């Protein structure tokens with residue numbers, strides 16, 4: 422697949438077929454993804470690639486915590502405020518997704534089910550967890566963002582779908598416990614990965630992107 426086609430085709434996938442991703446495909450994706458740039462080639466990322474019962478157990482514990490209203494404690498704090506322009510895009514994506522799913526504003530039960538789905542990685546058979554040393558800062562998190570996009574685009578090339586999930590790291594102690602990750606690491610992201618269920622309304626939703634003119638100031642170009 423052409424790079425620009427993969428970029429345009431990638432979308433967050435929020436419903437998956439149960440079939441696990443073959444390990445050799447995950448290996449191929451990761452072998453290419455690690456050619457990502459990073460600050461001073463520090464390559465701060467470490468991965469746990471999870472499947473089977475472990476992925477299921479993680480999803481169960483995350484969704485139980487959500488249902489029992491256990492306060493979350495992500496290693497990287499969730500943003501509490503957004504500037505207006507960002508906030509309106511954030512609201513728009515939520516509204517659009519719930520409209521596509523025919524979930525009304527006041528439908529607490531269906532909204533709750535959506536969050537349960539999210540904490541269960543939307544049914545993805547595999548999850549790629551990315552973590553870095555706790556002492557590392559913003560630039561290393563930025564590096565994780567870059568490799569995350571590599572993974573997402575490579576997955577697209579293999580007809581796989583991904584959903585990058587901050588939700589997957591909201592209870593990092595559960596992740597540490599099941600994946601045997603030491604306290605010295607900060608868990609940055611989880612990427613749900615698997616074969617998309619294209620029949621699900623979830624995957625009919627596509628987010629809008631801002632017009633270039635609103636984003637770019639051209640200077641002496």
Ligand SMILES: Cc1cc2nc3c(=O)[nH]c(=O)nc-3n(C[C@H](O)[C@H](O)[C@H](O)COP(=O)(O)O)c2cc1C
Nearest residue numbers: 431432433435514539584585586587588589627628
């Ligand atoms: C850092 C990061 C965290 C995200 N966390 C979540 C999440 O927890 N749950 C979710 O459904 N989507 C999550 N997303 C997906 C975004 O909502 C999605 O990328 C955005 O709405 C744009 O849609 P697109 O990916 O289809 O282009 C996350 C994306 C990023 C980059």
